[in-house]
Amino acid sequence: MTAHPTADPPWTVERMPDLTGTTIIVTGANSGIGLEAARSFALHGAHVVLAVRDEHRGSDAAATVEGSTEVRHLDLADLASVRAFAENWHGDIRVLVNNAGVLVPPFGRTRDGFELQFGTNHLGHFALTNLLLPYLTGRVVTVASSAHRTGHIDFDDLDWSTRAYRAGSDAYAQSKLANLLFTLELQHRLEEADSRVIATAAHPGMAATNLGSGTGNAMLKLVGKIAVRWVAQPAVAGAAPTLYAATAPMPGAGYAGPSRRGGMAGPPVLVDRAAAAEDRATAARLWSVSEELTGVAFPW
Known part of the structure; x- marks a missing residue:
């Protein structure tokens, strides 16, 4: 992961702007980097909506956030839940953080029949x-x-109907590539529509969260525990690239990530992505397929 050089001091959360009067939605905000991002947004004045599958856990998480919060039910593995969330929404949204995700669980499908990681991590968002x-x-x-x-x-x-699922890591990688291709095509469509909204992306590096706790891969779980103990940065540091992508000066489709340890830790900066994540033709095709699968289209 190549960080773009900068002469500025390292970016820190203290450089976030005042967000008073704004509303920010964070999916999967009941733990990990989503919760840490919610805390920082709220401390800077935003009203933060924790969009979570388990509202009880969401309420417990919200109780740890200093500032204005709200908990709403959202199951990204169920398109009916996604539609209900949107239908019940009213009012401006300053930032939508598509944070929730699943990491190499045992093979499963969403309520709509999609492979669980592709369906949750990409199609739901x-x-x-x-x-x-x-x-x-x-x-x-x-x-x-x-x-x-x-x-x-x-x-x-x-x-993954004909391929061997194995540990699920290939399916996870596909869903994360889809996230970046989605960001690329979304930015293109926003520009074509003359919208002031911009699409950005971020990755946390190696952060100590419970994201991989549901994996069915025993070896990956062991490696994860070792990495968390010796390599990973705390969740609050892992949330910094998300906060940077949400509030710092960023180009459309910009990608933020940690600047040190090969992109595993350190202050957030603009980083490069794989060539496959910059393929406009693949991004456009994925968008078209995603519209067909979800029945949801770009609104403009």
Whole structure:
């Protein structure tokens, strides 16, 4: 992961602007970097909506946030839930943070029949974003991963119906590559529509969160525990690229990530992505397929 050089002092959360009077939605904000991002947004004055699958856990998480919060139910693995969330929304949204995700769980499918990681990490957020775009005034931030570098979009088998699922890491990489291709095409469409909203993306590097706790891969779980103990930065530091992508000066489709340890830790900066994540033709095709699968289209 190549960081773009900068002569400025390292970016810190203290450089975030005053967000008083704004509303920010963070999906999957009941733990990990989503919760840490919610805390920082609220401390800077935003009203933060924790969009979570488990409202009880969401309420417990919200109780740890100093500032204005709200908990709403959202299950990204169920398009009916995504639609209900959007239908019940009213008012401007300064930032939508597409943070929730699943990491290499045992093979499973969403309520709509999609492979669980592709359906949750990509299609759920694809539908949510397009349904909420009429309310957006600022940015859409999608949390990706350095795992996108090994990803491949297999349009002949997006649901892993014919391929061996194995540990699920290939499916995860596909979903994270899809996140960046979604950001690329979304920015293109926003520009074509003369919208002031911009699409950005971020990755947390190696952060100590519980994202991989549901994996069915025993070896990956062991490696994860070792990495968290010896390599990972705390969740609050892992949230910094998300906060940077949401509030710092960023180009459309810009990608933020840690600046040190090969992109695993350190203050956030603009970083490069794999060539596959910059393929406009693949991004456009993925968008078209995603519209067909979800029944949700770009609103303009």
